[in-house]
Amino acid sequence: MAWRQYVSGRDWPVAEPRRPWARRYHFEEGPAALVVDVLEYGLYVWPCAVVLAQYLWAHRRSLPGKRVLEIGAGVSLPGVVAARCGAQVILSDSEELSQCLQSCRNSCLLNCLPGVPVLGLTWGRVSPQLLSLAPIDIILGSDVFFDPKDFEDILTTIYFLLEKNPHAQFWTTYQVRSADWSIEALLYKWNLKCIHVPLHSFGADKEHLASSSMPGRHTIEMMIISLAQSEGTSLYSALDFSTR
Numbered sequence: 001m002a003w004r005q006y007v008s009g010r011d012w013p014v015a016e017p018r019r020p021w022a023r024r025y026h027f028e029e030g031p032a033a034l035v036v037d038v039l040e041y042g043l044y045v046w047p048c049a050v051v052l053a054q055y056l057w058a059h060r061r062s063l064p065g066k067r068v069l070e071i072g073a074g075v076s077l078p079g080v081v082a083a084r085c086g087a088q089v090i091l092s093d094s095e096e097l098s099q100c101l102q103s104c105r106n107s108c109l110l111n112c113l114p115g116v117p118v119l120g121l122t123w124g125r126v127s128p129q130l131l132s133l134a135p136i137d138i139i140l141g142s143d144v145f146f147d148p149k150d151f152e153d154i155l156t157t158i159y160f161l162l163e164k165n166p167h168a169q170f171w172t173t174y175q176v177r178s179a180d181w182s183i184e185a186l187l188y189k190w191n192l193k194c195i196h197v198p199l200h201s202f203g204a205d206k207e208h209l210a211s212s213s214m215p216g217r218h219t220i221e222m223m224i225i226s227l228a229q230s231e232g233t234s235l236y237s238a239l240d241f242s243t244r
Contacts, residue, residue, distance in 0.1 A: 025050065025077065026211035027057035029203070034060075036080050036111060045075050048143035048173040051204045051220045052078040055171065056140075058202035060085040069133070070140040071121060071157070074100050076107040078140045083113050087138075095120025095127065124153025136165050141172040151183055159190040162227045170225040187225070197222040 027034040034057060056063065056078055064086030070079035073091040083089040091108070093100040104118040119129045123144075139161055144154055158170050187194060199205040199222060 024211075025053065027054065027081065029057070032060075034081065034084060036077065036084060045077055046143045046175070048175055048220055049075070049077040050209050051199065051222060052140060052142040052171065052173040053081040054204045054209055055173075055197070055202050055222060056081045056085065057210075063087040066137045067135060068138045068140060069136045069161070071123070071154075072141055072144040073104050073118075076104045078142055079104075079116075080107050080111050080113065082138075082140065083108075083116055084111060089113075090117045090119060090133070090136075092119040092121040092129075094122045095129075096122060121157075123150060123157045125157075130157070130160070133161070133164075136161065137168055139168060139170040141170065143175055144172065145174040145181075145183060146177075148181055151181075152186055155183065155186050155190050155192065158225065159192060159227075162192070162225075166227055168226070171222075172225065173220055173222045176219040176221060191228045192225050193228045194223045194225045197224060 025036045027036070036053070063082055066082075066087045068079065068082045068087040068089045070076060070082075070089065070091050071093075073079050073093050076091050079089050079091045091104040093104060095101075101118055101120060108114060108116045108118070119133075121127065121130055139158060141154070145151060162168055162170065186192075199220065202222075204220075204222070
């Protein structure tokens with residue numbers, strides 16, 4: 001029996017039955033459902049990715065035609081969900097992590113999305129790929145705020161993208177690992193603001209989200225980051241990207 005996904009009463013063919021090293025995620029709401037496979041051989045789908053994918057699924061009706069960039073994509077669960085829901089998606093990970101970039105491509109092929117571009121974009125670094133990006137509406141990032149040494153590189157990259165796309169938003173989930181880690185000062189420095197989105201508001205407060213086991217107790221937060229309205233730091237006078 002062929003695997004199929006069902007969205008708004010329409011059925012679409014999906015990839016062949018999952019391989020032993022893949023994991024299947026089911027997103028459901030009423031009669032609509034979405035099945036996504038992602039490879040997990042040598043990489044891991046963190047709980048933050050499942051929560052962010054659930055947020056995309058909950059807002060799937062607003063996604064068709066939206067231009068979406070996922071940063072630090074890895075196995076690309078959120079980006080693949082966005083693409084299966086009709087968004088125009090670009091996946092990216094560090095240009096130095098060839099395994100992660102290949103994982104992005106593999107997840108696309110597994111879900112019949114061979115045309116999704118995969119770019120090497122390193123946080124905090126100016127590159128031709130970053131400068132030539134087409135306009136975007138939504139930036140995705142799941143658990144990118146993992147190591148405090150990367151926080152400013154991430155936010156300078158986000159600021160660069162939001163300044164080029166003032167109406168865009170950064171949708172991100174993160175796992176609370178330390179009460180001492182905060183991006184509040186960096187948000188202020190880079191003229192960014194954020195709103196926190198309660199998990200229960202989009203059905204993500206479940207132990208077995210998307211029919212997947214999320215082992216252990218995780219404190220996951222969801223927030224939307226955008227440009228602040230007031231004038232702030234000028235990108236070209238203050239942004240000090242590394243070109244190493």
